[in-house]
Amino acid sequence: MKQQAIETAAHTDNDWWKTGIIYQIYPRSFQDHDGDGIGDLRGIESRLDYLVDLGIDAIWISPIFTSPMADFGYDVSDYRDIDPMFGTLADFDSLVAATHSRGLKLILDFVPSHTSHEHPWFIEARASRQSPKRDWYIWRDAKPDGSPPTNWISEFGRSAWTWDAGSGQYYLNIFLSEQPALNWRNPEVQAEMLDTLRFWYERGVDGFRVDAITHIAPDVDKGDHPPDPQWREHMNPSYRFLKVHSKHQPEGHQFVRMMRRVTDAFPGRVLIGETDGDLPAVMAYYGKDFDAFQLPFNFSLLDIPWSMAEIVDRVEAYEAALPEGAWGNWVLGNHDCARIASRAGPAQAAVATTLLLTLRGTPTLYQGDELGMESASIPPEAVQDPWEKQVPGLGLGRDPARTPMPWTQGPNRGFSSGDPWLPVFVPSDGDVENQSADPASFLSFVRSLIALRRETPALTLGSYQTVLAEDGVYVFARTLGGTRYHVCLNFTADPKACPVAGRIVLAAGQSTMDDAGQSLALAANDAVIVQAV
Ligand code: GLC
Numbered sequence: 286m287k288q289q290a291i292e293t294a295a296h297t298d299n300d301w302w303k304t305g306i307i308y309q310i311y312p313r314s315f316q317d318h319d320g321d322g323i324g325d326l327r328g329i330e331s332r333l334d335y336l337v338d339l340g341i342d343a344i345w346i347s348p349i350f351t352s353p354m355a356d357f358g359y360d361v362s363d364y365r366d367i368d369p370m371f372g373t374l375a376d377f378d379s380l381v382a383a384t385h386s387r388g389l390k391l392i393l394d395f396v397p398s399h400t401s402h403e404h405p406w407f408i409e410a411r412a413s414r415q416s417p418k419r420d421w422y423i424w425r426d427a428k429p430d431g432s433p434p435t436n437w438i439s440e441f442g443r444s445a446w447t448w449d450a451g452s453g454q455y456y457l458n459i460f461l462s463e464q465p466a467l468n469w470r471n472p473e474v475q476a477e478m479l480d481t482l483r484f485w486y487e488r489g490v491d492g493f494r495v496d497a498i499t500h501i502a503p504d505v506d507k508g509d510h511p512p513d514p515q516w517r518e519h520m521n522p523s524y525r526f527l528k529v530h531s532k533h534q535p536e537g538h539q540f541v542r543m544m545r546r547v548t549d550a551f552p553g554r555v556l557i558g559e560t561d562g563d564l565p566a567v568m569a570y571y572g573k574d575f576d577a578f579q580l581p582f583n584f585s586l587l588d589i590p591w592s593m594a595e596i597v598d599r600v601e602a603y604e605a606a607l608p609e610g611a612w613g614n615w616v617l618g619n620h621d622c623a624r625i626a627s628r629a630g631p632a633q634a635a636v637a638t639t640l641l642l643t644l645r646g647t648p649t650l651y652q653g654d655e656l657g658m659e660s661a662s663i664p665p666e667a668v669q670d671p672w673e674k675q676v677p678g679l680g681l682g683r684d685p686a687r688t689p690m691p692w693t694q695g696p697n698r699g700f701s702s703g704d705p706w707l708p709v710f711v712p713s714d715g716d717v718e719n720q721s722a723d724p725a726s727f728l729s730f731v732r733s734l735i736a737l738r739r740e741t742p743a744l745t746l747g748s749y750q751t752v753l754a755e756d757g758v759y760v761f762a763r764t765l766g767g768t769r770y771h772v773c774l775n776f777t778a779d780p781k782a783c784p785v786a787g788r789i790v791l792a793a794g795q796s797t798m799d800d801a802g803q804s805l806a807l808a809a810n811d812a813v814i815v816q817a818v
């Protein structure tokens with residue numbers, strides 16, 4: 286019953302995001318056009334044909350709005366303009382047109398939970414306690430001894446409260462001090478921010494990935510956070526206390542529903558949430574009547590060791606938890622965490638990418654992962670990430686996953702004619718140009734995999750079933766009507782006999798089917814898709 290609903294639910298054109306692949310662009314590092322060493326909108330436009338060839342359906346671009354760049358654009362000082370570093374509104378309009386003319390969709394990043402401290406609203410808010418904008422942010426008095434109102438620790442490791450000497454109060458910041466938290470309980474904030482969504486939808490944007498949504502409704506008056514008994518001195522300082530009053534607050538769900546109502550007024554648009562949390566918390570972001578996010582990000586494969594048993598458990602738990610009628614999604618990498626080719630190990634990159642692109646649900650592919658890029662090792666003097674600078678040496682820095690795309694053999698590998706903001710690293714199979722010319726490259730495999738996915742409805746719309754998970758071999762089936770495909774993944778460095786029958790339609794490595802089509806000899810670390818005949 287559940288299965289049928291899924292098979293028939295998809296497919297008006299407005300549901301493109303169910304079968305499509307979303308490709309995340311980190312704009313600072315995609316392609317520089319003006320030679321300042323930082324990627325920009327005209328750079329992205331110049332590389333759209335690469336993305337068409339790759340076969341993805343939509344690009345999500347991390348923030349490109351006016352920003353002092355304390356957190357590289359996740360600190361917005363004008364929600365309705367483009368930062369000059371990235372270009373102009375005219376460049377943006379041109380990018381929208383160029384994207385759409387190629388049949389691609391464009392998704393922007395909405396950062397509703399906090400602004401930049403340089404946003405005119407915050408400047409006005411901090412000017413005096415009587416300012417009409419004061420209540421747009423979250424202010425509280427110091428405790429009698431001068432200390433912050435609560436023990437909350439920011440995501441980036443310091444107190445979540447910053448003292449504002451001028452007005453004699455603390456303001457809340459869930460991330461950097463330069464990112465004061467907006468007070469969404471204020472109806473003026475809601476109205477202004479929702480209008481921002483309309484502004485971009487009217488400009489042709491196909492959806493939003495909504496940043497830090499789990500932090501949108503912190504309830505500071507609930508007081509201190511309890512200590513996390515699992516926390517130890519060397520760990521991420523942000524995890525010292527359980528964020529029971531700051532994350533996943535009930536009002537946050539109301540605010541998401543408001544965003545969704547605005548979105549629904551524009552047909553064919555999609556709202557994706559940065560919903561980190563346990564499974565019940567993530568599922569709650571679909572909304573009781575599916576009136577919240579169409580795609581609450583599923584990060585359940587993001588923070589685990591690359592162990593087959595763990596992965597199978599997570600996949601099955603997610604499949605079981607998805608409410609009937611909900612559309613799932615998978616993420617293996619983004620601009621905030623280690624590259625998948627490093628996390629899984631380079632030998633397992635094809636297994637990981639096949640998993641991402643064949644599990645049931647919309648995949649988000651992070652730029653460069655299609656090249657097998659690894660996390661770069663950044664020398665201390667080259668560190669850019671404010672998190673690493675604030676709490677150095679704990680391995681929390683995000684620069685390793687943010688290095689520029691290597692395109693060609695030219696200067697700075699074709700990324701920029703100027704000095705790149707982070708060093709350019711080339712993956713073992715080479716840059717885009719090398720890999721495109723080599724049918725055995727990782728990029729060529731990913732292109733074939735995406736092409737197969739595009740022409741095989743069972744791989745997007747089909748049901749999911751675990752077939753085998755033992756001895757380092759994971760096989761699952763995707764079935765639609767009478768067609769059935771087996772995805773066979775070897776998590777080990779040894780060849781394995783795999784009891785799967787049919788015809789190999791794609792293999793990353795040298796696996797073979799016996800002559801009778803009854804048994805697969807799965808090569809070490811291989812990822813193979815077999816069509817049942
Ligand atoms: C999200 C972004 C991250 C940013 C943070 C604050 O987690 O993905 O890059 O630093 O929000 O906006």
Ligand code: MG
Binds near residue numbers: 317319324325370
């Ligand atoms: Mg530039």
